[in-house]
Amino acid sequence: MARYQLDARRLLCPMPVIRAQNRVAELQPGDVLEVTCTDPGALNDIPAWCRINGHRVLATRRDGNEVIIDIEVGDGT
Amino acid sequence: MSQAKRKAVALVSGGLDSMLAVRVIQEQGIHVEGINFYTGFCVEGHTHAIRKKDQGKDKRNNALWVAEQLGIKLHIIDIVEEYKDVLLNPKHGYGANMNPCLDCKIFMVHKALEWADKNGFDFIITGEVVGQRPMSQRKDTMPVVARESGAQDRLLRPLCAKNLPATLPEREGWVDREKLYDFSGRSRKPQMALAAQFGFSDYATPAGGCCFLTDEAYSRKLVDLWQARGKREYEMDDIMLLKVGRHIRPAPHYKLIVGREEGENNFLEGYRKIYIHLRPISHTGPLVLLDGEASEEDIVLAARITARYSKGHTAEQVTVQVTDLNGVSRELVVAPLSPDELKPEWHL
Ligand code: SF4
Numbered sequence: 001m002a003r004y005q006l007d008a009r010r011l012l013c014p015m016p017v018i019r020a021q022n023r024v025a026e027l028q029p030g031d032v033l034e035v036t037c038t039d040p041g042a043l044n045d046i047p048a049w050c051r052i053n054g055h056r057v058l059a060t061r062r063d064g065n066e067v068i069i070d071i072e073v074g075d076g077t
Numbered sequence: 078m079s080q081a082k083r084k085a086v087a088l089v090s091g092g093l094d095s096m097l098a099v100r101v102i103q104e105q106g107i108h109v110e111g112i113n114f115y116t117g118f119c120v121e122g123h124t125h126a127i128r129k130k131d132q133g134k135d136k137r138n139n140a141l142w143v144a145e146q147l148g149i150k151l152h153i154i155d156i157v158e159e160y161k162d163v164l165l166n167p168k169h170g171y172g173a174n175m176n177p178c179l180d181c182k183i184f185m186v187h188k189a190l191e192w193a194d195k196n197g198f199d200f201i202i203t204g205e206v207v208g209q210r211p212m213s214q215r216k217d218t219m220p221v222v223a224r225e226s227g228a229q230d231r232l233l234r235p236l237c238a239k240n241l242p243a244t245l246p247e248r249e250g251w252v253d254r255e256k257l258y259d260f261s262g263r264s265r266k267p268q269m270a271l272a273a274q275f276g277f278s279d280y281a282t283p284a285g286g287c288c289f290l291t292d293e294a295y296s297r298k299l300v301d302l303w304q305a306r307g308k309r310e311y312e313m314d315d316i317m318l319l320k321v322g323r324h325i326r327p328a329p330h331y332k333l334i335v336g337r338e339e340g341e342n343n344f345l346e347g348y349r350k351i352y353i354h355l356r357p358i359s360h361t362g363p364l365v366l367l368d369g370e371a372s373e374e375d376i377v378l379a380a381r382i383t384a385r386y387s388k389g390h391t392a393e394q395v396t397v398q399v400t401d402l403n404g405v406s407r408e409l410v411v412a413p414l415s416p417d418e419l420k421p422e423w424h425l
Contacts, residue, residue, distance in 0.1 A: 010347065012317065014115055014138055018155045041138075048141040053150050 001030040009066065013041035017049050020071065024055060029075040032058065037067045046071070083251040084108045084198040085233070086189055089151060090287045091139025093268055093280045094204030094236060099147050100275050101235040102202055105252045109202070111151040112192055113140040114185050116160040117316050118288040139281040146277065156188065157313060164290070165309050169212075169221075174296035176288070178213035179221065186226035193231075200231040200246045206268075207237045207261040216240075236260045236268070289320065298324055298425045305329060305369065314348070318366075321345065324425040325382060331369030332425070333379055335386050349400070355383040358408065359396035362387025377411060384413035 006023050008016035016037045023033055035046060046069050047057045054074035061068050087099045089111035099109050144151035163184045167177030182205075189201045205214050205222075213222065219241065223232045230245040238247065239259035247254040260267045272280065289295040298319045303309045305326070318334055321341050326332040336342035342364045345354075352366040353376075365383045367376075376399055384395035390413045400406040 014119075014140075014153055015155070017138070017141075018115060018153050021153060045138045045141060048138065048145060049151070049153075052141065052144045052148075 001028075001032070003032045003034065006033055006035045008035050008037045008042065010038055012039050013045050016042040017045045020046055020069075021049065021053075024071065024073050027073045029073050031073045033071045033073065035069045035071065037069070038065055040067055042069065043067050050074075082106070082108050083200075083246070084110070085200050085202050085246070086193045086196075086198045087111050087149075088185055088189055088201070088203045089113050089140050089143055089149075090204070091143055091281055092204065092287060093272060093277070093282065094206060094209075096143045096147065096204070096277060096280060097268060097271050097275070098202050098204040098235045099143075099149060100277075101257065101271075102233075102252065103147065103149075105256060107246075107252065109147075109149050110198070111140070111144050111147075111149050112189050113151055113153045114156050114188065115153060116164075116181075116288060117157045117313055118160075118164075118290050120288060143280070152192070154188065154192070156184075160184070161311070169218075172212040172291065174291055174293050175299055176212070176290040176296075178210065178291075179218055182213040182222045183225045186222055186228050186232060190226060190228045190231070199251065200233055200244070201228050202233050202235055204236060205234045207234075207240050209261075209263060233257075289316075294425075295319060301326065301332075301425050305332065314351075318348070318368075322363075322366075323386075325419075325423045326425055327378055327382070327420075327423050328375065331367055331371045331375055331379075333382055334366040334368065335383070336363040336365070350404070351402075353399070353401055355380055355397050355399050357383055357387035357389060357395050358398045359394075360384075360387045360389030360392065362389070362395075377409065378414075380409045380411045381414040382419065384411055385415075385419060387413070389413060 006019060008019050016039060020035050027033060043060060050057050050071055054077050056072040056074060058070040058072050085102055085107050087095060087109050089095045103109050141151060163180050164177055167180040169179040172178050186201060193201055207214060207216050207219060223229055233244045233246050236258045237260050238257035240261055243254060246252045302315060321344055322337055323335040324332055336345050345364045345366055348366055352368060355365040363386050367379055380397040380399060383397050387395055389395040393412060394410050395413055397409050397411055398406050399409055
């Protein structure tokens with residue numbers, strides 16, 4: 001169970017979701033991916049994407065202009 | 078019906094039709110997952126994020142929302158690079174604007190087919206309806222999509238299947254043709270009735286098409302960009318910037334992109350380093366990017382146009398800061414351009 005980071009700053013939705021999706025596909029269930037975005041739309045889109053694809057959002061936080069979302073990779077069900 | 082649960086991949090745009098198509102097939106016990114293609118021109122997403130006045134309104138990504146309502150997985154695929162060839166060289170030409178709908182559909186169904194084969198899915202479904210759209214959804218063009226995409230009879234359109242020859246899933250009995258539909262034409266009533274039957278509400282109803290290429294003003298700006306550059310090509314930044322601001326071309330060799338409100342100004346800020354840019358400092362006003370080559374005379378005119386869109390538009394003088402590509406700024410004191418000096422044909 002490892003922790004990874006993804007820089008999705010300056011990308012506009014849906015690009016941050018696409019990047020997160022593609023990175024998650026390479027990780028193992030239980031791994032955590034920390035995604036940093038500047039488009040606040042990611043706060044809606046990434047959790048929605050996680051809900052429908054069986055992953056879990058552990059935490060979201062804002063740091064100035066940045067939005068940081070921790071995704072726990074699910075087992076694909 | 079065969080023992081193993083059959084699987085279909087659906088093209089999900091975020092609109093009602095594909096939503097209905099998925100539910101119709103789910104009701105027949107088929108496992109459905111969605112696929113959504115991002116061309117860069119999609120109406121989804123950013124414009125809402127960019128424009129402040131829209132921010133509260135509709136920030137959701139409709140494709141994700143639809144998938145969630147349907148309880149299906151959604152795979153979003155970035156086709157920005159590959160799509161360039163579709164848009165620049167469409168074999169079947171363009172629709173009313175710069176929309177290459179037929180080639181676009183063929184390409185998307187082809188990509189969905191590749192995805193289906195890779196992931197062990199049996200067939201592809203779309204929300205297409207015969208006669209719904211003037212280019213890609215005609216009785217004579219729908220077989221073209223099936224054929225040229227390579228999907229052939231593995232492409233099923235549940236909303237109008239009864240108007241078309243039986244496809245593989247129907248012939249094999251994976252789905253019951255009798256429970257499919259025979260919608261045709263431009264009327265939206267049958268879709269709305271079916272939506273009510275399924276209990277769908279609050280779905281998105283995009284006018285025209287699913288992308289900016291069906292938009293006349295957007296297409297005009299895209300063609301202008303190609304003309305000005307002397308070649309038909311684009312980068313992601315170009316197509317994003319065409320969605321934002323007022324575009325004014327006072328001369329063939331340069332244009333101005335004027336932020337219309339705070340959200341757009343903030344968005345344009347992100348491009349400051351790659352464009353000469355102007356902003357009024359004696360009055361509040363827009364951030365303006367200058368795309369192209371500009372002489373000193375052009376810069377003065379650009380400053381006057383910037384002043385024209387500032388709060389100081391009726392003032393005698395407005396101080397405008399001009400920053401060049403090296404980040405060096407200077408100040409110009411100019412008279413705002415009067416409304417009749419700003420020629421209507423400059424507006425793109
Ligand atoms: S409207 Fe745009 S995305 Fe939709 S089929 Fe036409 S070109 Fe493709």
